Amino acid sequence: MPNNRLSVVVTRRLPEAVETRLKELFDVTLRDDDTPMTRDELAGAMAEADVLVPTITDTIDAGLIGQAGERLKLIANYGAGFDHIDVETARARGIMVSNTPGVMTDDTADMVMGLMLAVMRRMQEGLTVMQGGEWQGWAPTAFLGTRIGGKRLGILGMGRIGQAVARRARAFGMQIHYHNRRRLRPETEEALEASYWESLDQMVARMDVISVNCPHTPSTFHLLNARRLRLMKPSAVIVNTSRGEVIDENALTRMIKAGDLAGAGLDVYQHGFRGNPELVNMPNVVMLPHMGSATMEGRVEMGEKVLINVKTFADGHRPPDQVVPAML
Known part of the structure; x- marks a missing residue:
């Protein structure tokens, strides 16, 4: 047969x-x-x-x-x-x-929150000290991070994953803001307690955390370019679990090195599976090997x-x- x-x-x-x-x-x-x-x-x-x-x-x-x-x-x-x-x-x-x-919606959204917490609570630095056997004991001013509750989260791309991130972040007490190709329906905005920004420039300038959750298309390549990154507050953090090409990684590296951004949590990179080598050993950058759906x-x-x-x-x-x- x-x-x-x-x-x-x-x-x-x-x-x-x-x-x-x-x-x-x-x-x-x-x-x-x-x-x-x-x-x-x-x-x-x-x-x-x-x-x-x-x-x-x-x-x-x-x-x-x-x-x-x-x-x-x-x-x-x-x-x-x-x-x-x-x-x-x-x-x-x-x-x-x-x-x-x-x-992979929920798995990736979980990873966004994990990276956000890791950067803002300085977990990378704590792990490095513990793994190197360098911890000298607790101190009142050691490893002071940033409280996540009350912070403004700007979600870039409010599809399935962006909305799942919003639901989790609300549970942590964050204020939810977003920029998207199309505004969500009013009832969805209300359920997520999310505020829409038509202007991405205005949104990024006012957020404490930016989460990248949009796909990579010709229109989103370097959507967070050097000019937009410079609009962000020096105390702000970027988390990217979507596609590395959305961020100008070299510009991001320069800003973090200069202290113009507080840190980044990255699971994806602009050039394949290797991030900018200068990011690797930065204490305020958490880099993962594309584990968002793992x-x-x-x-x-x-x-x-x-x-x-x-x-x-x-x-x-x-x-x-x-x-x-x-x-x-």
């Missing part, structure tokens, strides 16, 4: 439960080790597969898409962000792109979204999480 199952190539190791289900449903090629595919390996996979399942570590640009075989009709991204995929070129070639939105529950749910998208495609329908032009 001929094998009519879809040929699916997965570019990275996924949770075991997800890989098991993929093997049950499709003719799947899994990654033996957890290293990113080379460009040549990606090209080879795209030349032979019906479906490619990449992650954020795979840059699927116009050049690679141009090498795709006639069989490739779906790029089912494992992750919500899709700025590493040239969606417009894929569409022009008749290749659909899907993603996994929504499943819970077992979240990663399994992402895999389940991929499975639904691919299975729906296999059944002759459009994937429920197809990336459409309005999202670009």
Whole structure:
């Protein structure tokens, strides 16, 4: 009997439960080790597969898409962000792109609060002292941080994650402000107790904390550029769990070094997976290795979204999480 199952190539190791289900449903090629595919390996996979399942570590640009075989009709991204995929070129070639939105909302919002607390309460400095065996005992003026309650939080991007951050921050007693492409409905604003700022310049100048929760698009690249960063109060803190490209990282580094900003909590970076080396050893900067969605529950749910998208495609329908032009 001929094998009519879809040929699916997965570019990275996924949770075991997800890989098991993929093997049950499709003719799947899994990654033996957890290293990113080379460009040549990606090209080879795209030349032979019906479906490619990449992650954020795979840059699927116009050049690679141009090498795709006639069989490739779906790029089912494992992750919500899709700025590493040239969606417009894929569409022009008749290749659909899907993603996994929504499943990491709470996990990422939790990480925003964790980074905010870590920076404002100087946890990085405390850990360094303890791990170095340098603590000499408690002192009334040692490691004095900043109280989080009562502070003004400016949320840049009030989608699912931004709203989840707002709900958590309200529980900590913060005042919620936001800037977004579109203003929220009045009832949503009221439920979140959130104040809308049409002018991003005016908002950033008045906030104690800025949380970046917008996607990376051509219109958000360096949205927090050197000019806007200079509008912020010297006592303000930036937290970024979205995309590094939204902030001019070199300008941010200069300002923190000069004492023009109080600190930053970063889970994403402008240039791939390495932040500015000058940020690494700054005591008032907390840097994490893109851990915002790193819970077992979240990663399994992402895999389940991929499975639904691919299975729906296999059944002759459009994937429920197809990336459409309005999202670009």
